[in-house]
Amino acid sequence: MRIVIAGCGKLGTMLARTLVAEYHDITVIDLDDEALQRVEELDTLPVQGNAVSINTLEEAGVKHADILIATMRGDESNMLCCIAGKKLGAKYTIARIRDPEYLKNMSFVTQELDINYVANPERATAREISRMIRLPFAASGVETFARGLVEMVELRVQGDEPFVGVPLSDIYQRSKSIPRVLFCGVQRGDESIIPKGDFVIRAGDSVFVTADYATITAFLRQSGKDSKTARDAIIIGGSRIAFYLAGLLDEAGVKTKLIELDEDKARRLDELLDNTDVVYGDGTDQDLLLSEGLKNTDAFIALTDRDEENLMAGLYATRVCKGRVIVKNNRISYSQLLGEMGLDTIVSPSQIACNIMLRAVRARSAGEDSGVERMYRIMNGQAEALELIAPAGAGYLGKPLSSLTVDKNSLVAVIVRGNKVIVPFGSDTIEAGDHVVVMTKRSGIVTLDDILKD
Numbered sequence: 001m002r003i004v005i006a007g008c009g010k011l012g013t014m015l016a017r018t019l020v021a022e023y024h025d026i027t028v029i030d031l032d033d034e035a036l037q038r039v040e041e042l043d044t045l046p047v048q049g050n051a052v053s054i055n056t057l058e059e060a061g062v063k064h065a066d067i068l069i070a071t072m073r074g075d076e077s078n079m080l081c082c083i084a085g086k087k088l089g090a091k092y093t094i095a096r097i098r099d100p101e102y103l104k105n106m107s108f109v110t111q112e113l114d115i116n117y118v119a120n121p122e123r124a125t126a127r128e129i130s131r132m133i134r135l136p137f138a139a140s141g142v143e144t145f146a147r148g149l150v151e152m153v154e155l156r157v158q159g160d161e162p163f164v165g166v167p168l169s170d171i172y173q174r175s176k177s178i179p180r181v182l183f184c185g186v187q188r189g190d191e192s193i194i195p196k197g198d199f200v201i202r203a204g205d206s207v208f209v210t211a212d213y214a215t216i217t218a219f220l221r222q223s224g225k226d227s228k229t230a231r232d233a234i235i236i237g238g239s240r241i242a243f244y245l246a247g248l249l250d251e252a253g254v255k256t257k258l259i260e261l262d263e264d265k266a267r268r269l270d271e272l273l274d275n276t277d278v279v280y281g282d283g284t285d286q287d288l289l290l291s292e293g294l295k296n297t298d299a300f301i302a303l304t305d306r307d308e309e310n311l312m313a314g315l316y317a318t319r320v321c322k323g324r325v326i327v328k329n330n331r332i333s334y335s336q337l338l339g340e341m342g343l344d345t346i347v348s349p350s351q352i353a354c355n356i357m358l359r360a361v362r363a364r365s366a367g368e369d370s371g372v373e374r375m376y377r378i379m380n381g382q383a384e385a386l387e388l389i390a391p392a393g394a395g396y397l398g399k400p401l402s403s404l405t406v407d408k409n410s411l412v413a414v415i416v417r418g419n420k421v422i423v424p425f426g427s428d429t430i431e432a433g434d435h436v437v438v439m440t441k442r443s444g445i446v447t448l449d450d451i452l453k454d
Contacts, residue, residue: 001025001365004065004090006051006081007072008035010330010350011096011121015069015357016044022444024361027060052080054088063089067364069357070095075102082115092116092364094357098123098240117360121353126244129326129347133230133299134252136220140206140345143376145387146416146435152184152210152385154378159203161223169197179218181211182423184413184439185383192382194411194439208378208385210413210437212421230254230298230324236283236313237304238265241328241349245301246276254299257292259283261304284313290320298323307331311343318342351377362446372446373435383441385413388448392432395454402426407451410440 001024005012008030016026016039026044029051030036036046049056051072062068068085070078075097082093094117095109102109103123109115131142131151141154157164163171168183185208186193186201193199201207209219233249235242238260249256250273257277260266270278281288283304294300300317302310307329314327326345359375374387390397396404401412401424415422416435422428430436436448445451 001066001361002061002064003027003067003069003361004029004057004060004062004085006030006068006070006078006085008032008039009071009073011353012069012071013039013042014350014354015071017042018354018358018443019361020044024365027065029056029060052077052084054084057081057085057088065090067092067094067361069093069361071353072096075099079109079113079115083113086114094119094360096121096353096357100240100243117357119353119356119360121349121356122240123244124352124356125241125328125347125349126248128352129241129245129301130248130252132326132345132347133233133249133254133301133324136217136225136229139216139220141378143374143378143385145374145385145414145437146421149212149416149419149421150210150387150414150437151213151216152208152376152413152437153216155207155209155220155225157201157203157205157207161201161225163223164201164203167198167200168195178222179211179215180423181209181215181219182411182413184208184210184385184411185379187379192379192441194383194409194441206379208439210385211423215421215423228298232256232297233299233301234259234289234292234294234297235301235303236260236289237302237310238262238269238278239303239305242301242303243269243272245303246273250275257297259288259292284309286316289313289317294321297321299326300324301326301328303328314343315341351381362444365446383439384443384445385437385439386445388436388438388445390430390432390434390436390448394430394432394449396430396448396452397432398429399454400427400429403454405453407440407442409442410438410445410451412452413437413439 003024004027006029008028020042028039028044029047040046047060062085068090070081072078078095082095086093093115095115097118135142139153143152162175187206232255235258246256259279261282263280266280300321302313310327314325317325329346330348330350362372376385414437
C-alpha cells in the first residue's frame with residue numbers, strides 16, 4: 001500500500017521502519033532535513049516541508065495514498081493534515097491526538113472532521129499501566145485480549161520455580177497442581193524464542209504466559225510468585241499520562257499521590273483530580289519521596305517528561321520500595337539492560353502508539369478479510385502477539401490443531417469462544433467467530449491463513 005507519514009519523530013520513524021519491513025511504499029514528510037535523512041536510510045521517499053501545507057501534501061502524492069498517518073507534535077496540526085489529506089484524495093486517515101479535551105469530543109473528531117482513526121498514546125499508556133498495577137507484583141508486563149478475558153504477562157524467572165529445567169511438554173504431567181497456562185514466548189539475552197514442547201526454561205529468562213486472569217493469578221501463586229496487588233501508588237510527573245492514570249486508579253480504588261514540580265500545573269491537577277493527593281515538589285528528590293511514603297507504597301510510577309529522570313528515580317525506587325516500579329522510557333533498545341539493573345517494567349508511549357496504528361494499517365490493508373483485533377510488539381520488538389478472528393469458510397475450521405501446519409515461527413496461544421477461554425491442546429479446534437491469540441516472529445500477519453495451513 002501507499003502510505004504517507006507526516007512527522008518523523010520517534011513515533012513516525014518507528015512506524016516507517018516497521019511498515020517498510022512489511023513491504024509498503026512509504027513517503028515521509030517533515031520540516032527537519034536531518035530527521036528526513038534518518039528515515040531515507042530506511043528506503044522511504046522523504047519530502048521536506050510543512051505537512052499541513054497543501055503544496056507539501058501534493059508533492060508527497062497524498063492524492064494517491066491509501067493511508068495518511070499524522071504523527072506531528074501538535075494535535076491541531078495532525079487534524080488539519082488529515083482533513084486536508086482526505087480532501088486531496090487520501091483514502092484513509094489516522095491522527096495522533098493527545099489532548100484530554102479532544103478525547104471528550106472524539107465522535108465529533110472522527111465523524112464531522114472525517115478522520116477515520118484516532119490514536120491517543122497517553123490514554124493507551126495509562127490504561128496499560130493501570131492493568132500492570134492491578135496484576136500481582138510478580139508480573140512485569142501485561143497485555144489483554146478478547147475484551148479483557150485473556151491476559152498475557154511477562155515474568156522474570158528466578159530459578160526456583162517448578163517449571164524451570166523441565167521440557168514444556170512435561171510440566172503439567174510432573175506437577176498437576178500448577179494451573180494450565182501457555183508458555184508462548186521467551187526472551188533469553190538478545191534471543192527471542194517462540195518455544196516448542198521440548199523447550200526448557202532457565203533461570204534469568206523472561207517468559208510470556210497467557211490464560212484468563214484467574215488462572216494467571218493462581219499460576220503465579222502456585223509458582224511461588226508474589227500474588228499481592230497494589231492498594232496505593234505514587235506517581236511523579238504531572239504529564240497527560242499521569243492525569244489519565246490517576247483517574248483510572250481512582251476508579252479502581254487505588255489511593256494515589258501525584259508529585260509535580262511545576263506549581264501552576266500542580267494546582268491545575270489538584271483542581272481536576274478530586275480523589276488524588278497532588279503534591280507540589282520535585283519527584284526525583286529522594287528525601288521528598290521518602291517523606292511521602294515511598295518505602296511503603298505498593299506502586300511507584302515515573303512519568304516525567306525526561307526519560308533520564310524517570311530512569312534515575314526508578315532505579316532509586318527499586319532499592320527502597322518493595323512494591324512495583326514502573327518507568328516511562330521510549331528507548332526500547334535499552335529494555336534488556338534496564339531489566340538487568342532491576343527495572344523490569346518499562347512502558348513506551350511511542351511503542352504503544354505504533355502498535356495501535358499498525359493494527360489499523362493491517363486491518364485496512366487486508367480489507368474485509370482482516371481479522372486483526374489486537375496487536376502488541378513484545379520481546380524488544382522481535383515478536384508480536386495478535387488477536388485474530390476466525391472467519392466463516394476458512395479451511396482450518398473444525399480440524400484438530402495437531403492436523404494443521406502451523407508456521408514454524410508462530411504459535412497458537414489461546415482460543416476464546418464466546419466467554420470461554422481455551423488453552424489449546426492438539427485435539428482442540430478453531431471454529432468460525434473464535435478470537436484466537438497467536439504469538440509470531442513473522443511481520444505483516446493480518447489473518448489466521450497467514451500462519452495456519454490445513
